[in-house]
Amino acid sequence: MSKQPHDTPLLDELEQGPWPSFVTGLKKLASDEGKPYANMMTDLLGQLEHSYETRTGYWKGGTVSVFGYGGGVIPRFSEVAEDYPESSEFHTLRIQPPAGMHYSTDLLRKMCDIWEEHGSGLIALHGQSGDIMFQGCTTENVQKSFDALNEIGLYMGGAGPALRTSMSCVGHARCEQSCYDDVRAHRMIVNGLIDEMHRPALPYKFKFKFSGCPNDCVNAIHRSDFAIIGTWRDDMQVDQEKVKEHVAKVGRKQMIDTVIAHCPTRALSLNDDDTLDVDNGSCVRCMHCINVMTKALSPGKDRGVTILMGGKRSLKIGDQMGTVVIPFMPLESDEDFETLNELAETVIDFFAENALEHERVGETITRIGLANFLSAIDVEVDPNMVNHPRTSSYIRTDDWDEEAQKWFERKGVAANE
Amino acid sequence: MNKATLPRRAEEHGVPDPFPHMHPTLKQNYGNWAWHDRPRPGVLHHVANGGDEIWTVRAGTQRQMGVHTIRKLCEIADEFADGHMRFTTRSNVEFMVTAADKTAPLIKRLNDEGFPVGGTGNSLSMISHTQGWLHCDIPGTDASGVVKALMDELHHEFTHEEMPNRVRMTTSCCQINCGGQGDIAINVQYTRPPKINHDLVANVCERPAVVARCPVAAIRPAMVNGKPSLEIDEKKCMCCGACYPPCPPMQINGPESTKLAVWVGGKHSNARSKPTFHKLVVAGLPNNPPRWPEVAEVVKSILYAYKEDARAWERMGEWIERIGWPRFFEMTGLAFTKHHIDNWHGGRSALNASAHIHF
Numbered sequence: 001m002s003k004q005p006h007d008t009p010l011l012d013e014l015e016q017g018p019w020p021s022f023v024t025g026l027k028k029l030a031s032d033e034g035k036p037y038a039n040m041m042t043d044l045l046g047q048l049e050h051s052y053e054t055r056t057g058y059w060k061g062g063t064v065s066v067f068g069y070g071g072g073v074i075p076r077f078s079e080v081a082e083d084y085p086e087s088s089e090f091h092t093l094r095i096q097p098p099a100g101m102h103y104s105t106d107l108l109r110k111m112c113d114i115w116e117e118h119g120s121g122l123i124a125l126h127g128q129s130g131d132i133m134f135q136g137c138t139t140e141n142v143q144k145s146f147d148a149l150n151e152i153g154l155y156m157g158g159a160g161p162a163l164r165t166s167m168s169c170v171g172h173a174r175c176e177q178s179c180y181d182d183v184r185a186h187r188m189i190v191n192g193l194i195d196e197m198h199r200p201a202l203p204y205k206f207k208f209k210f211s212g213c214p215n216d217c218v219n220a221i222h223r224s225d226f227a228i229i230g231t232w233r234d235d236m237q238v239d240q241e242k243v244k245e246h247v248a249k250v251g252r253k254q255m256i257d258t259v260i261a262h263c264p265t266r267a268l269s270l271n272d273d274d275t276l277d278v279d280n281g282s283c284v285r286c287m288h289c290i291n292v293m294t295k296a297l298s299p300g301k302d303r304g305v306t307i308l309m310g311g312k313r314s315l316k317i318g319d320q321m322g323t324v325v326i327p328f329m330p331l332e333s334d335e336d337f338e339t340l341n342e343l344a345e346t347v348i349d350f351f352a353e354n355a356l357e358h359e360r361v362g363e364t365i366t367r368i369g370l371a372n373f374l375s376a377i378d379v380e381v382d383p384n385m386v387n388h389p390r391t392s393s394y395i396r397t398d399d400w401d402e403e404a405q406k407w408f409e410r411k412g413v414a415a416n417e
Numbered sequence: 418m419n420k421a422t423l424p425r426r427a428e429e430h431g432v433p434d435p436f437p438h439m440h441p442t443l444k445q446n447y448g449n450w451a452w453h454d455r456p457r458p459g460v461l462h463h464v465a466n467g468g469d470e471i472w473t474v475r476a477g478t479q480r481q482m483g484v485h486t487i488r489k490l491c492e493i494a495d496e497f498a499d500g501h502m503r504f505t506t507r508s509n510v511e512f513m514v515t516a517a518d519k520t521a522p523l524i525k526r527l528n529d530e531g532f533p534v535g536g537t538g539n540s541l542s543m544i545s546h547t548q549g550w551l552h553c554d555i556p557g558t559d560a561s562g563v564v565k566a567l568m569d570e571l572h573h574e575f576t577h578e579e580m581p582n583r584v585r586m587t588t589s590c591c592q593i594n595c596g597g598q599g600d601i602a603i604n605v606q607y608t609r610p611p612k613i614n615h616d617l618v619a620n621v622c623e624r625p626a627v628v629a630r631c632p633v634a635a636i637r638p639a640m641v642n643g644k645p646s647l648e649i650d651e652k653k654c655m656c657c658g659a660c661y662p663p664c665p666p667m668q669i670n671g672p673e674s675t676k677l678a679v680w681v682g683g684k685h686s687n688a689r690s691k692p693t694f695h696k697l698v699v700a701g702l703p704n705n706p707p708r709w710p711e712v713a714e715v716v717k718s719i720l721y722a723y724k725e726d727a728r729a730w731e732r733m734g735e736w737i738e739r740i741g742w743p744r745f746f747e748m749t750g751l752a753f754t755k756h757h758i759d760n761w762h763g764g765r766s767a768l769n770a771s772a773h774i775h776f
Binding site (some may be wrong): 010011013014016017018019020021022023025026028029044048051052054055056057058059060061066067068069074076090092096097098099100101102103104105106107108109111112115116121122123124125126128130135143146147150153154155156166167169170172173174175176178181183186187190191194214215216217218219220221222223229254257258262263264284285286287288291292294295298313314315316317318319321357358 | 423424425426427428429430431432433434435436437438439440443444447448449450451452453454463471473477478479480481482483484485486487488490491494495500501502503504505506508510513531532533545547549550551552553554555556557558559561562565566568569572592593594595596597598626629630632657659665670672673675685686687688689690692694704706707708728729730761762763
């Protein structure tokens with residue numbers, strides 16, 4: 001027998017309106033006569049309504065995990081379990097989706113069957129770190145759920161001070177702007193470091209994110225410790241006939257206002273014959289003109305990635321964008337991928353050994369300075385790493401000649417005598 | 418423990434291989450696409466170098482989905498889209514079809530089932546959000562509910578491409594801001610220091626870790642009523658809530674004191690300008706479920722001022738950069754206060770060190 005539903009007048013208001021209602025979905029689960037999760041969802045709705053009434057949250061954490069793993073389960077125990085006993089345990093399993101979040105209906109249906117049998121029937125697609133969140137599981141059923149999900153090829157995601165689940169954009173699968181195989185890079189790096197996800201031993205969380213181009217559709221620069229952004233270093237590809245067609249279609253004024261004038265480095269000019277003049281040496285690969293003229297313009301052919309490190313939100317020292325650590329790394333051959341993998345391992349090793357507890361790598365870089373960080377991971381300085389050279393004179397320069405010598409040697413020119 | 422009672426040892430699959438789940442046309446043309454356009458709001462059309470074409474229909478979801486909803490999406494995918502779908506980072510679902518004339522019946526079916534089609538190009542996409550009261554252990558407000566209420570109000574902007582450029586909104590149910598940066602971000606902003614339950618601190622909290630967590634060194638160990646606990650220098654405390662997750666007896670939330678703030682001008686893309694953080698424009702809005710009308714009013718005033726005044730391809734932050742903050746506050750009817758002036762480390766770099774003045 002199903003439990004009597006709780007009155008939920010506040011939540012009921014969220015069943016109105018044109019956007020799909022999560023409340024309607026929760027109620028449907030609660031009214032699934034005979035299903036093992038129906039009573040749990042009835043009380044879950046009761047507790048949520050209570051939160052709406054009192055403007056207070058009622059979950060607390062705890063310790064729940066599956067055999068052999070340190071993380072991946074987000075335990076939730078109710079603080080108002082006397083009133084809502086059936087949802088007193090409502091844990092989440094973070095499960096990694098296929099890279100790029102592609103699903104066959106077969107896989108989704110199997111996920112539903114498993115979660116109907118062992119969980120609440122509620123699945124979030126997806127959490128902000130990119131996990132499938134199987135929300136609402138009793139402590140007893142956590143292991144059973146994971147076993148069943150693992151049987152169909154799925155695998156635990158990250159939580160706590162550990163390597164986290166990663167995200168990659170749609171990339172090569174359906175985007176002409178994608179400059180590298182981000183499915184390959186995503187799976188290579190995360191799978192290679194998978195122990196760091198499941199036996200949490202890092203000072204704090206560490207996130208990789210993979211975007212195929214500087215449009216950065218997975219928000220890697222700000223939302224990851226290690227952002228891998230597709231780019232190119234030769235000239236942008238221009239189909240001048242298509243440029244002319246575009247100008248003919250939208251007019252010269254619109255072309256100038258929406259393309260030429262928006263170029264951040266004044267690298268574009270419209271020729272008198274309505275072809276495009278591109279100063280590739282000044283172009284910073286921002287993607288704007290390519291976004292506007294998708295048929296006429298595309299990234300160059302010598303492709304690879306720019307890598308930025310240290311992005312994070314405010315805790316504790318304030319927001320940080322990732323900053324450039326590798327201005328360009330080719331990423332096409334097997335050797336290129338191996339080089340990227342080695343860099344990822346080097347950075348994780350450095351982070352594991354040198355970051356303070358609860359310190360993200362961006363905070364480590366702030367604390368020790370970018371130059372020391374680069375030296376530790378064996379990367380040479382490059383002017384693409386700064387907006388401009390320092391403005392403060394508080395620096396010792398007694399080894400200036402040696403440092404300059406390194407630059408000239410790298411550039412393959414003899415230093416001045 | 419004998420072998421029969423040992424739990425199953427997991428297969429270390431790692432990140433699942435997407436290729437078995439990918440639409441066959443995407444798989445065949447992997448890394449080989451030529452260009453795209455958008456035939457109508459909610460539809461993308463991609464053409465491969467070899468001539469293959471794919472039409473993607475994008476629809477909004479409630480993210481938190483029951484098995485009924487997911488099975489409904491599966492039915493639609495089986496009937497219209499060769500049994501495949503994918504999700505965007507903003508919880509929109511995408512169905513891929515191999516002919517232009519297959520889009521209209523799919524769109525009709527999605528609309529009939531209550532899924533709005535849109536979120537492409539210069540529209541407002543789905544609001545990225547967090548867990549809130551539904552599942553988080555430290556929430557100041559709900560997440561799914563705020564998003565549902567706002568997306569109801571802004572539905573037209575999801576299903577139409579009428580904005581100057583794309584609009585990315587986020588919500589976060591505490592100041593940690595798991596929802597991320599946005600053109601418009603709606604985030605919890607606490608207004609009072611934590612209330613400490615001194616009976617529980619010693620048993621629940623690792624006190625040195627909590628002391629270390631405070632960004633302004635306002636927490637120190639103390640004996641209270643003969644028990645080891647913590648105390649707060651309330652003059653220093655800026656109510657960020659950083660101590661609350663590692664020490665739940667330091668309750669930062671209150672039904673009245675937990676407020677909402679609206680931030681604008683965050684951007685992840687590198688297109689035109691470099692990525693930017695969002696900036697505070699309003700705080701002190703009431704946490705008012707189930708529909709948070711005061712927040713919706715502010716969001717709409719900002720969004721429609723942008724829609725009205727920004728030039729093509731200007732993102733929210735770029736528009737404000739051009740018109741200047743004085744005009745932004747004038748056009749939106751919002752107040753500029755001393756709280757808008759950044760005083761955190763490096764905050765002086767946000768001040769105007771020039772004679773560039775907007776009149």
